[in-house]
Amino acid sequence: MSRKLENKVAVITGGSAGIGFGAAKRFVEEGARVFITGRRQGELDKAVAEIGGDIEAIQADAASLADIDRVYEIVKERAGRIDVLFANAGFYEFGTFGEITEEHFDKTFDTNVRGLLFAVQKALPLLSKGSSVILTGSIASIKGFPSFSVYDATKAAIRSFARGWIVDLKGRDIRINVLSPGHTETPGLSALADQNVRDMMKANVPLGRMGTSDDLARAAVFLASEDSSYITGIELFVDGGVAQF
Template sequence: MANKLEGKVALITGASAGIGLATAKRFASEGARVFITGRRQVELDQAVSEIGHGAVAIRGDVANLDDLDRIYAQIKEEAGRLDVLFANAGVYEFGTFGEITEQHFDKTFDVNVRGTLFTVQKALPLLVDGGSVILTGSIASFKGYADFSVYNATKAAIRSFARSWTNDLKPRHIRVNSLAPGHTQTPGLDTLVTPEHKAAMIDATPAGRLATGDDLAKAAVFLASDDSAFISGIELYVDGGVAQI
């Protein structure tokens, strides 16, 4: 059976760890030529060694427009086009309402919203007609988790982007979808929550466990491939049922 992404050129932002890294591995194993970005060179080098298949890492911060220009210039020179863009880079941290700082607000919106917008907009000249754009959303886009209001709002913006850009890009038949993880085991989770909080997450999830990066990666392959050719503008929940009941 042919690889689902054979011959496609893909960029995954925020791919030095977690969901992004797991997806890069899946994309590469499915035949894609993979470019990844991240802010830390050491972690990017390690990621490239794990991904294999000729993956290329380009260091950069999606909140820095000059970095985005440099990233796309290199992809244009080396590959000439993009078939798949997975705008995955994001940050999350608690911010208690009543104590939210400008720094917390600016950091979260700069990366999650501003960074995503310009990641996609600056990719448009490279994206092929009929290509696939995947945005990392979250069940937080509508759940309203306490102490997370700024993050929740950024993910609601991502959901809105998927709808709006589907309409904007209709003439080029570029599909835009939001991939919405539920409670997911990532390197940052253990530093954010207590073991008791994590146990509560698992207890609330009908699947009885946290998602893995690979759970999200398999869904991303679906959205990137021709298997989802008639799917656009959706929010695909990969959450073990936690936000559905």
């Protein structure tokens, strides 16, 4: 049985933990050569050791344009192209309306919107014919959450990018889709919400459980592979049904 990403070159930003880590693991299992990025070298080293196989880590800050340039220089030198770009790096923290600071706004938009935009734009010269770009969105693109309005807005912006970019890139044979998780068990969520809060979140999920990184990774493989060759510009919710009510 052939693997779905055989001989594909994939770059995953924010690939050392959570959804990015799950995707990196699945991509390697499906035959891809994978480059992951992240800010913490120690976490990157742990991810590479745990996943094994054809994977390489590049330390980089997703909000730094200089770091983005350096990542693509390395990828170009070592692989020559990108077949799958998973722009997954993101940042979130609470920011209650009425108390939102410039620092909170700038930090959230710099990583989630500005960083993502340039991560994709700077990859364009390396993206191969038929390549797939996956943007990590969120159910927050269409739902409001308390003290999360700035984060919500960044995810709505990402959704809008996909609609605009598929038109801008018409004729390039590059697919761009948004993968939007719902309530997903990740280290980031554990740091933000205690068990009681996570139990309340779980109670709202029609499928009756929290999502896992592997749930998102399986969907990412679908969007990265030829299985979705005629799909572009969509927002795929992987959320147990939460976004539908």
